[in-house]
Amino acid sequence: MTQQQKTILIVDDDIDLLEQIKLQLLPLGYNVLTAESQAQAEQLLDNHHPDLALVDLMMEHTDGGFALCHHIKKKFPNTPVIIVTAVASETGLDFDAATDEERSWVKADALLAKPVRFEQLKKHVEQFLAENHA
Amino acid sequence: MNYLNILVVDDELGMRLGIARSLRDYKIPLPEVETEVAFNVDLAETGEHALEKINANPPDILLLDHKLPGISGLDVLDHLHEPKDRMLTIMITAYASLETAVAAIKNGAYDFLAKPFTPGELKAVIKKAAQGIILAQQARKLAQEKRQVRFQFISVLAHELKAPLAALEGYLDIVQKRSAGDDPAVYNHILDRCSIRLTGMRKMIMDLLDLTHIESGQKQRELSQIDLRDVAQTALETVAPAAQQRHITVNLHADQPVNLLADRGEIEIILNNLLSNAVKYNRDNGSVDLSLTNDQQHVRITVADTGIGMTDEQAARLFNDFVRIKTPQTRNILGSGLGLAIVKKIAYLYQGDVAVTSSPDKGSTFTVTLAKSEKS
Numbered sequence: 001m002t003q004q005q006k007t008i009l010i011v012d013d014d015i016d017l018l019e020q021i022k023l024q025l026l027p028l029g030y031n032v033l034t035a036e037s038q039a040q041a042e043q044l045l046d047n048h049h050p051d052l053a054l055v056d057l058m059m060e061h062t063d064g065g066f067a068l069c070h071h072i073k074k075k076f077p078n079t080p081v082i083i084v085t086a087v088a089s090e091t092g093l094d095f096d097a098a099t100d101e102e103r104s105w106v107k108a109d110a111l112l113a114k115p116v117r118f119e120q121l122k123k124h125v126e127q128f129l130a131e132n133h134a
Numbered sequence: 135m136n137y138l139n140i141l142v143v144d145d146e147l148g149m150r151l152g153i154a155r156s157l158r159d160y161k162i163p164l165p166e167v168e169t170e171v172a173f174n175v176d177l178a179e180t181g182e183h184a185l186e187k188i189n190a191n192p193p194d195i196l197l198l199d200h201k202l203p204g205i206s207g208l209d210v211l212d213h214l215h216e217p218k219d220r221m222l223t224i225m226i227t228a229y230a231s232l233e234t235a236v237a238a239i240k241n242g243a244y245d246f247l248a249k250p251f252t253p254g255e256l257k258a259v260i261k262k263a264a265q266g267i268i269l270a271q272q273a274r275k276l277a278q279e280k281r282q283v284r285f286q287f288i289s290v291l292a293h294e295l296k297a298p299l300a301a302l303e304g305y306l307d308i309v310q311k312r313s314a315g316d317d318p319a320v321y322n323h324i325l326d327r328c329s330i331r332l333t334g335m336r337k338m339i340m341d342l343l344d345l346t347h348i349e350s351g352q353k354q355r356e357l358s359q360i361d362l363r364d365v366a367q368t369a370l371e372t373v374a375p376a377a378q379q380r381h382i383t384v385n386l387h388a389d390q391p392v393n394l395l396a397d398r399g400e401i402e403i404i405l406n407n408l409l410s411n412a413v414k415y416n417r418d419n420g421s422v423d424l425s426l427t428n429d430q431q432h433v434r435i436t437v438a439d440t441g442i443g444m445t446d447e448q449a450a451r452l453f454n455d456f457v458r459i460k461t462p463q464t465r466n467i468l469g470s471g472l473g474l475a476i477v478k479k480i481a482y483l484y485q486g487d488v489a490v491t492s493s494p495d496k497g498s499t500f501t502v503t504l505a506k507s508e509k510s
């Protein structure tokens with residue numbers, strides 16, 4: 001990393017998935033914060049300013065992820081938020097964050113469906129961080 | 135209170151009204167299924183009229199006179215568009231004619247009633263039919279619930295087996311691509327996590343086998359006189375590492391010998407399940423108290439914890455196959471959802487039962503009662 005180290009917040013209640021994403025982001029030179037719940041994530045936000053957040057939708061209360069995205073955007077409007085979710089396969093609900101209209105209520109910049117390949121995730125992360133830097 | 139609909143078909147007004155009056159306030163208690171049956175009575179004057187009513191809304195019981203001005207009662211049975219298998223027909227035969235009664239039964243009638251009959255005879259026939267209907271309803275409901283439970287069992291099982299597989303796949307992928315960097319310690323950590331998930335999966339499969347063995351009754355039982363305190367010692371040793379890790383103290387309270395003619399393996403399963411739950415769902419620095427008591431007829435195993443507890447609604451579902459109480463507090467606790475179902479099934483083998491009292495955030499107390507057989 002030539003410039004300052006970027007911090008990525010990952011929030012997921014599946015501790016193994018959390019671990020797997022973290023283990024693969026660390027060698028790429030990112031600083032990684034992890035939270036297993038909305039509450040833990042909110043606590044981290046008090047003392048940290050992530051450059052990007054990866055958030056699972058289905059936690060504790062089913063809308064925990066939505067509420068968290070909303071809070072992150074409110075506090076740090078420039079932090080890109082990527083939702084990683086199995087909501088489509090588990091509930092049949094279909095939505096995206098691809099258009100402005102969708103982004104007006106889903107407070108996220110992209111939405112990835114579980115199971116998510118790390119390469120795909122990495123591509124999104126790099127793209128958002130590059131855009132934000134430019 | 136259950137209401138059954140009766141359609142009375144008779145061309146004599148006096149008969150229709152008489153029957154309606156007899157059944158209006160008639161209630162049949164059915165204590166074995168904890169209900170009471172009463173009747174809504176509808177009337178029809180001709181067979182044609184009756185068919186219309188039946189096709190629009192089939193009654194539970196059809197009280198059908200054979201001798202009618204238009205089509206006969208037997209014709210009505212013939213004309214029903216489809217066999218109304220949930221509708222019981224009671225044929226009223228005018229002259230106690232055996233042929234009509236036999237023909238009616240052949241055509242699907244459930245019973246017959248010979249004219250003239252007293253209100254008492256009418257009620258006796260109706261009572262028999264109502265009991266048949268309610269018991270059949272209960273049987274259908276039970277079968278339906280059983281199917282539902284099976285379905286839930288399989289879908290949860292599939293989900294629970296998929297989860298550790300997904301975790302293992304994820305880790306294997308990282309190891310294959312060496313995508314977690316160069317530090318060997320990281321890969322050791324990955325192997326540890328894989329091993330934990332594999333252990334969880336193996337435990338679930340073992341529980342599943344225990345459960346199917348007990349359910350099919352094929353498990354070879356070896357009954358002998360045992361002191362539950364000995365079995366408890368083994369179970370305490372089994373749970374000790376998990377308890378120590380989270381600074382949970384586990385205490386055994388048993389001053390007297392607690393003897394029972396039992397299969398040692400089964401008692402171990404009960405104690406292991408209750409104790410491991412009491413540790414898993416406890417708080418750090420909490421405690422678990424195992425008490426063994428007995429009287430002339432019963433042995434009582436009580437396991438009290440200081441853990442997360444549960445609501446009454448959650449407790450009510452707890453002993454069903456494959457139920458796991460899903461709350462934020464239990465999400466990261468590995469479990470098959472089978473342990474308590476197994477405990478309950480074993481308790482049944484000893485004419486016993488298992489019960490729980492609990493309050494959220496304070497803890498739970500599980501009590502298993504086992505009957506001593508006459509020989510012991």
